[in-house]
Amino acid sequence: MPRALITGITGQDGLYLSELLLSKGYEVYGLIRGQNNPKLDLVRRTVPDVKLLTGDLTDMSSLIRALNASQPDEVYNLGAISFVAYSWENAALTSDVTGKGVLNILEAVRLYAGDDVSKVRFYQASSSEMFGKVQEVPQRESTLLWPRSPYGVAKVFGHYMTINYRESYGMHASSGILFNHESPRRGPEFVTRKVSQAVARISLGLQDHVTLGNLDAKRDWGFAGDYVEAMWRMLQQDQADDYVVATGETHSIGELLDAAFAHVGITDWAPYVKQDPAFMRPAEVDLLIGDPAKAKDELGWEPQVGFAQLVGMMVENDLAEQRALDGR
CATH class of the missing domain: 3.40.50.720 (NAD(P)-binding Rossmann-like Domain)
Structure with a gap:
């Protein structure tokens, strides 16, 4: 063993x-x-x-x-x-x-x-x-x-x-x-989980907005x-x-919001999102996108879960968690 x-x-x-x-x-x-x-x-x-x-x-x-x-x-x-x-x-x-x-x-x-x-x-x-x-x-x-x-x-x-x-x-x-x-196990301090948790709570009427920093930053999730x-x-x-x-794809925070809010049937998230300079980094990393060719060729590895599926998975988890906490 x-x-x-x-x-x-x-x-x-x-x-x-x-x-x-x-x-x-x-x-x-x-x-x-x-x-x-x-x-x-x-x-x-x-x-x-x-x-x-x-x-x-x-x-x-x-x-x-x-x-x-x-x-x-x-x-x-x-x-x-x-x-x-x-x-x-x-x-x-x-x-x-x-x-x-x-x-x-x-x-x-x-x-x-x-x-x-x-x-x-x-x-x-x-x-x-x-x-x-x-x-x-x-x-x-x-x-x-x-x-x-x-x-x-x-x-x-x-x-x-x-x-x-x-x-x-x-x-x-x-x-x-x-x-x-990311995953449903991600800590709530990270932006993906902060968004999925907030979207779940907003859709359930438990909060009215989420406050974020730079919505244009792009990441390979x-x-x-x-x-x-x-x-x-x-x-x-x-x-x-x-x-x-990596996945070889990049998405902005705005696209993350698109996917998360769409999962609960909200197409215009602008009324629910505020920005605060306090959440801006002193030195921003604007664009991250990886080339996983070596991992694919030498390890035989490829990602199985796409971006929309990942965001949906996280929102669903937080909907269930928030319903449980709220006694629904």
């Missing part, structure tokens, strides 16, 4: 990846950070067969203990402070967790593996936010990185550190440069459940490498 250790197991990717690995017969271990983690019950309820360990990406000794306890064949580093807006307010903490945390887990894996560097295969969750002020459209593995947020800068550090450990020590260490991927399959496939390759994981 193969064994896997997942950091960041409380996030949407961690939950979907756990379900995928369990379905493939893995013994799965998840790293939980902090005392009385508020998402602990969510993980236990969603993936009860996952064995949970306590640890923190900023504490290497806890990572080494987790590796010794789980004895993994594969390590998936999904842990990060991942909300971009938060990274400007907490740049140092973001750098420590999202950036230096990658170094800590890489070094812990190297020390754990000892002379047999092929003992553990490693996945790093890189991000399309690394492209930032995009230098090429679409963005591919060779595109120059130009991050536009402390989060993006921290992800670039982790990305290049993963490459460095692969080249310096011969580790089987791969990075997935994942473009925006896919389904998180599809993207974890690409992570797993990377670690099944003979040689480690880096891969863009």
Whole structure:
């Protein structure tokens, strides 16, 4: 039975990846950070067969203990402070967790593996936010990185550190440069879930508007459940490498609003949407669109869920959740 250790197991990717690995017969271990983690019950309820360990990406000794306890064949580093807006307010903490945390887990894996560097295969969750002020459209593995947020800068550090450990020590260490991927499990602070939740509440008469920032920003949105399959496939390759994981399509926030409101029968969303400069980024990333050709050719991976289907899935989930909360 193969064994896997997942950091960041409380996030949407961690939950979907756990379900995928369990379905493939893995013994799965998840790293939980902090005392009385508020998402602990969510993980236990969603993936009860996952064995949970306590640890923190900023504490290497806890990572080494987790590796010794789980004895993994594969390590998936999904842990990060991942909300971009938060990274400007907490740049140092973001750098420590999202950036230096990658170094800590890489070094812990190297020390754990000892002379047999092929003992553990490693996945790093890189991000399309690394492209930032995009230098090429679409963005591919060779595109120059130009991050536009402390989060993006921290992800670039982790990305290049993963490459460095692969080249310096011969580790089987791969990075997935994942473009925006969403799901009903996405946190409500992220714009897609903020929109789907608000649309559900507006359609039920529970609120009258939603306040957003830049409606013209464009993103390449896919389904998180599809993207974890690409992570797993990377670690099944003979040689480690880096891969863009994306749909190859881009949609604006305005188009997201079109799809979400249309799902509840509202064709003109203007009366329900307000803009506030407080939600604008200090340095905006205007256009992200990935070229997933390498992932398709080498991993045999393709997204299965389209944009409209994804938005509909999220709105339906929030309609059910809001009805339950409202006692309907």
